[in-house]
Amino acid sequence: MRSILVLGGTRFFGKRLVQRLLEDEDTQVTILTRGQTEDNFGERVIRLTADRSDAQALAAAVRGRHYDVVYDNICYSPDDAAAAARIFADTAGRYVLTSSLSVYDPSQQMLCEADFDPAHYPVTLGPKENFSYQEGKRLAEAILLNQTAFPAAAVRFPIVLGTDDYTRRLHFHIEHIMEGKPVGIPNPEALISFIRSDEAADFLYWVGFSPLTGPVNACSDGAMTIQEIISLIEAVTGVQAITPSRTEESDMSPFGITESWHMDTAKARTAGFVFLPLTGWLPELAASLHASLRDRQ
Template identity: 45%
Template sequence: MGTVLVLGGTRFFGRKLVELLLGEGHQVTIATRGQSGNPFGDKVEHVVIDRTNASDLQALMANRTFDIVYDNICYSPNEAKAFCDVFNGKIGKLVFTSTLSTYEIDGAVKVEEDFDPYNYEIRMGDTADFTYGEGKRQAEAVFFKYAKFPVVAVRFPIVMGVDDYTERLHFHVKRVAQGEPIGFVNMDAEMSFIQAEEAARFLLWAGQTSVEGPFNATATGAITLQALMNLVEKATGKRAKIALLGDDKIRSPYAIPASWYMKNDKATMAGFEFSQLDSWLENLVQHIAQQYA
């Protein structure tokens, strides 16, 4: 049994990670803004903090240490640097939730070497100073430069699940079911995805093994947006109304101009076994479609 801190952890794959940790008997502390409540009750210690406030982090870590910290809510280099300043010497390992967005959308399948955080020029700033992808790139670079503890940067693609609060996949199913148009840019573009349960299992694995550095974590395989919409049509029994481009109201959250997906070979070789994308995606689409039948 170990001591584990999860920054975030009350929603979606963060919540599933905490459930896995509790199932293994770990002593878990979750630190959140308190806006989503505490679904675990007295099974965890719940600390309400502002992740962007260094003083809150200092108060959290006063006279305590953790074996593993999972940071699901760091989005900028300033936040990463404050984390290092406070947590250096007090934790055994950090697992940082990063993203496919660290890679350019250029049609090429992505491997970890396509973004090198160890030699990336650091520009300090807050979340508002960067795009989402650049903020994560900068955060990775800061962690790998200033952390005095092992760091794993887990690069997830879009995470899918019935309980996805962003409802990105739901958006497509709902609009097709209701006969509303969806805007795309390139229907032949391929994407990769991961299920929330698998994302949680990967985070657990990354914390408990000796791996360090950046790791792509995605279900094996990719799917074109056309093929994805075919699954939605099959599940809803309706024909999708596809508009090229379109305004913000109808534009798909997956409206990318070129293929944007990654390989998981590095993590596979390190010992993690991923699912096949086509083994669960159709079932997930059908499950969501039942909500709009």
């Protein structure tokens, strides 16, 4: 029987990953969380409780256990990554870090894995509070992908969307447009990548049992401009959007990038993963969210 540990796993695509793993009869799934979010997994999972950023608590929680795959969805700092490298050095068969498109600087060109190379990135230790989100993820990759105790992959996701998105980023745009509020868009022609939450979970599952190592980009096929997303929402809501380049900070778009920020997934596609077409699911998601928000009014 395979033994899998998921750090995180009670919400969004982490929860979907656990649900996917539980479909396999030969898999024992353990989730490690702070115990603050309820789940509906019942007796199908083993639950460990610890603060991911407390190295001693993490080590104590997993002591004496071996895992074929460790999925780390909640590593945001070099200290967390370094602790994981030590703690799982002899007990993990494979390690999958959830990383981010944010390791890249925006670019007019599609971004491939080589555009940020963690192999030669200088490491500075410290807690999450000492670094920007981008720098924390860069340093986490540099530590976990350069250790040699276990094979590791870093999955670079763009913005993840879904009906279960607790950050409500697409919701934000639909609500603002429905209510006639401005949505600040610095560059309407900037291209951006996305992935759907269930697709993200499927990709993590696939990577966990694939031979891929190192950084790997993962996003739905295709990219859209911010203006195309706004136009899609206008069509769904029947309301014309107000999109100044600058407005109050609370009304600035969560997608409000100043330059294009989109990824090349050739590495994953060559290895056999088939991504969903972005233009196939994003309009459906927008329509679903609009219907849900309209019904609440």
